Amino acid sequence: MDMDALKRQAAARALEEVRDGMKLGLGTGSTAKHFVELLGEKVRAGMKVIGVPTSEATRADAIRCGVPLTTLDEIDHLDLTIDGADEIDPALNLIKGGGGALLREKIVAAASDRMIVIADDSKWVDVLGRFPLPVEVIPFGLAATQAAMARAFSEAGVSGEMLIRKGKDGHVFVTDGGHWIVDAHLGRIGDPPRLAGLLSAIPGVVEHGLFIGLGSVAVLAGAQGIQVVERP
Numbered sequence: 001m002d003m004d005a006l007k008r009q010a011a012a013r014a015l016e017e018v019r020d021g022m023k024l025g026l027g028t029g030s031t032a033k034h035f036v037e038l039l040g041e042k043v044r045a046g047m048k049v050i051g052v053p054t055s056e057a058t059r060a061d062a063i064r065c066g067v068p069l070t071t072l073d074e075i076d077h078l079d080l081t082i083d084g085a086d087e088i089d090p091a092l093n094l095i096k097g098g099g100g101a102l103l104r105e106k107i108v109a110a111a112s113d114r115m116i117v118i119a120d121d122s123k124w125v126d127v128l129g130r131f132p133l134p135v136e137v138i139p140f141g142l143a144a145t146q147a148a149m150a151r152a153f154s155e156a157g158v159s160g161e162m163l164i165r166k167g168k169d170g171h172v173f174v175t176d177g178g179h180w181i182v183d184a185h186l187g188r189i190g191d192p193p194r195l196a197g198l199l200s201a202i203p204g205v206v207e208h209g210l211f212i213g214l215g216s217v218a219v220l221a222g223a224q225g226i227q228v229v230e231r232p
């Protein structure tokens, strides 16, 4: 089965957790897009839900699929967020932000009672870090911020190249919040909560792609079927 079919299966399984009347966080990326499309079918069949999108791309998808939207200014609490991930470890720590939406994704996940992470099972890893860690930064003082990041990496026992993300057009990638992303190629992150804390303490870092204690359940689709893993 191709990867896209697995992503859709994970999205369909997560949709079974959605109840009438729920306030939902809508994730970003190719897996979350399947969820929004399937949710749109339910809405057209009469289900009443309202969603908060985690990116301008998801906002456009949700509108196209007829999913009613609101914002975290109108409501301050969500029942459930469904989102993809770039890597998931057995503690359900995540790396997110491959699509650049980590900041809004984390704000929305943190405002939710539960977060279901949907993915094909290639995202499941023993140790996070093979996927470059996205760190959203303020362009002002970038060299100083990167130096502080290097110190944080060293304190957390990791190291690796930091690359400023470029878009397909070759220009610096700019997030929905107007910031830049540094992708840190760390290889192996032995202690994700420690690194998360160190990065969060750097003034020029707006947010990082380590999601610690936010994922409640992972729905993983693979050749052998669907696996549902609860956070230990």
Ligand SMILES: O=C[C@H](O)[C@H](O)[C@H](O)COP(=O)(O)O
Residues within 6 Å of the ligand: 027, 028, 029, 030, 031, 032, 083, 084, 085, 086, 095, 096, 097, 098, 099, 100, 101, 102, 105
């Ligand atoms: O910024 C993007 C998000 O964190 C995505 O959820 C993540 O990159 C996974 O995306 P995909 O489902 O396309 O692999």
